[in-house]
Amino acid sequence: MNEVRTAARRLATASRDKVTCAPVRDLVGDAEAYEVQQLNIAARVADGAVQVGRKIGLTSPAVRRQLGVGQPDFGVLLDDMAFKDGDVLPTGRLLQPRVEAEVAFVLSEDLDEGPFDEETVARAVGAVLASLEIVDSRVEGWNITFADTVADNASAGLFVLGSEQKDLRDVTTEDVRMTLKLNGEERSTGTGADCMGDPLTALAWLATTSAALGDPLKAGEVVLSGALGPVVPVVAGDEVEATITGLGTVRASFGRNG
Template sequence: MNEPTGLAAASPSDITAAAERLAGAAASGVSCAPVRDLIGRNDLAAAYAVQAALTGRRLAAGARIVGRKIGLTSEAVRRQLGVDQPDLGVLFDDMAYADGGTIPIGRVLQPRAEAEIAFVLRADLAGGPLDAPQVRDAIEYGVAALEICGSRIAGWDISFGDTVADNASSGAYVLGTERRTLDEFEPVDVVMSMSIGGAEVSTGTGAACLGDPVEAVVWLARMARDLGEPLRARQVVLSGALGPMRPVAAGDTVTATLSGLGTVTVGFTGGAAS
């Protein structure tokens, strides 16, 4: 990912130091202090420059980019974290887990689950107006999804700059198996219920995601292009939470039901990731 246009207030050495801090936390499994002391709370260019540096490291180590995630689309989640605008992160191939499978609890630092709609693209979103009609035409299908967010920053003590730098607090994701085209369901009308251990813990609707999940993808497509890495055909897009995220622990089973899209479920086992 290229650095956004414009100079960051943070110095190159600050950006490198922030990336080193977050990479160290990811490698050790021990959360770290926020990076806003290095890059500021709201310096968009600096935060995405740190994210780009960390993405570069993952790619150099052999990871593949398979999509993007939009974070902080739900007003409820923004209130939880004290931030006021969306962000985006990168999905890597090793973040995907199967519906009905299990995730080692050590795979994601400080894991929290949220339910959302995921889209798979059939066309690039690189040129043109990137408006809702173009985005709708580029979507091949939608599925129910669980995102397991994680933070390398201790106690989820994050500002906007911290979460952007930390790849939008990404961790893992699970896609459901029922694929629906936009002729078969309307994302804004989706009703979501998420349970942990059979107890409902989060509810919401498509309208909670920036007013409409398709509009969230419009925002993402434009932002991704501005950052120099537009969305591409076959990529997965996690469009954002439909309700509050909730902490998960070893032994938990999380299930989300999305009207028109069926269910998606995943369990959590003890121990570290293999």
């Protein structure tokens, strides 16, 4: 437990001081990484943050190849991470941000009793949206293994939900196509099938995993289902636009002074 607390302090200090830190895999392995994540989330909640959802990471083969990690993971979304379509994002809160486009689900029912598959989780989806996730690693140079990114809340940073809420019955999530532009230039493309075969498959995986850990998904939560294509580094002054067929376009810019 001492190693878990030491790893949690290392990551929390990096986040607070806005200075990257060494990996934590010298302290914890895969089995303990979620304990580190939970300690730091509990501290954030104790300071007033509110949990609003979850994010699934490493669902895209392209992203796993980019980061050298071989399996999906998940993290927690807090209210101070959430931004609206078109917002200027506070770049000063970030260390080494990268952006990716995802299908987001808003749950209308709890997912606390499995087994879960695409059909059962679909019934719990109240709305589906285009979204941007800004991932950010507290670990220097994105030098991460599975244990490092899980401990670091699945490298969560900020997220932006699109303004168009769609009924899941009107969208075939595995068939959607995504294009992400940075400053008007196309930088990332992909499809729903690039997210574990279907974003609903990713949602079913998360529902199963969360329930097994004793923290099932709840009605009202937002779930970012994972990247549809390669992540793209961003800096202050950049403008990002992602279009997902059937879900519309979501935009954000990165502030120079925030």
